[in-house]
Amino acid sequence: MQNPIGIFDSGVGGTSIWKELHALMPNESTIYLADSNNAPYGEKSEEKILQLCIKNTELLLSKKCKLIVVACNTATTNAITQLRKTYTVPFIGIEPAIKPAALQTQTKKVGVLATKGTLSSALFNSTSKLYASGIKVFEQEGTGLVKLIESGLAKSNEVRNLLEQFLRPMLKEGIDCLVLGCTHYPYLIPALKEILPNNVKIVDSGLAVAQQTKSILKKNDLLNNDSTLAPKNIFYSNTNPAVLKELINNSGVEVSYLDF
Secondary structure (H helix, E strand, O other), X not given: XXXXXXXXXXXXXOHHHHHHHHHHOOOOOEEEEEOHHHOOHXXXXXXXXXXXXXXXXXXXXHOOOOEEEEOOHHHHHHXXXXXXXXXXXXXXXXXOOHHHHHHHOOOOEEEEEEOHHHHOOHHHHHHHHHHOOOOEEEEEEOOOHHHHHHOOOOOOHHHHXXXXXXXXXXXXXXXXXXXXXXXXXXXXXXXXXXXXXXXXEEEOOHHHHHHHHHHHHHHOOOOOOOOOOOOOEEEEEOOOOHHHHHHHOOXXXXXXXOOO
């Protein structure tokens, strides 16, 4: 099926998920919505997050998307249950990778860096209880990080200082896995690698989400098996798309402003 995969996030962070999707399924067309005008979702109420997710979903459905990836941890944990009840299209969500971290940790101590909206959600707490039995989980809100990444400052000293401040208590506790609980945060991996000791593994959900997306497309007979038509990858931002263009850095995509 040649219809595109729809992807939305509270800004540019979900492009980290798009890169995994595109690498795994290069024949698939995609439409990406960067709702940067409302970033970060993690500081909004559950009701407001749901309203934004419905708005994004309706736009992607109007563009004939066959599946929607909610490429935002906060949106997934606060809204995906209701989205699945409301629409017939398959939804793929993003949750902090507690399970793989719990399986990998040797010290039985895991750090989670995420937004307030994710850490306070019922879904995050139920996932932690389910998969982190016997594991001590240290939670840290990444306050301010999303706004800096949205401003193109992922490599700034300000980001580095915030990360050092956030990670210091976790490292003192002896974590050996750090879960990135926001799709913006993979863009901080270069800085994180400079700060974290070699024994601390960085765990994120990107590849697992891409694999799950492919599995659901296949299960529903939605994969694009026609390689004669070149896929289209279209990105929309409702603010200045310059940061989005810089992060994508791919000549085979269209990036433009859209008021949504």
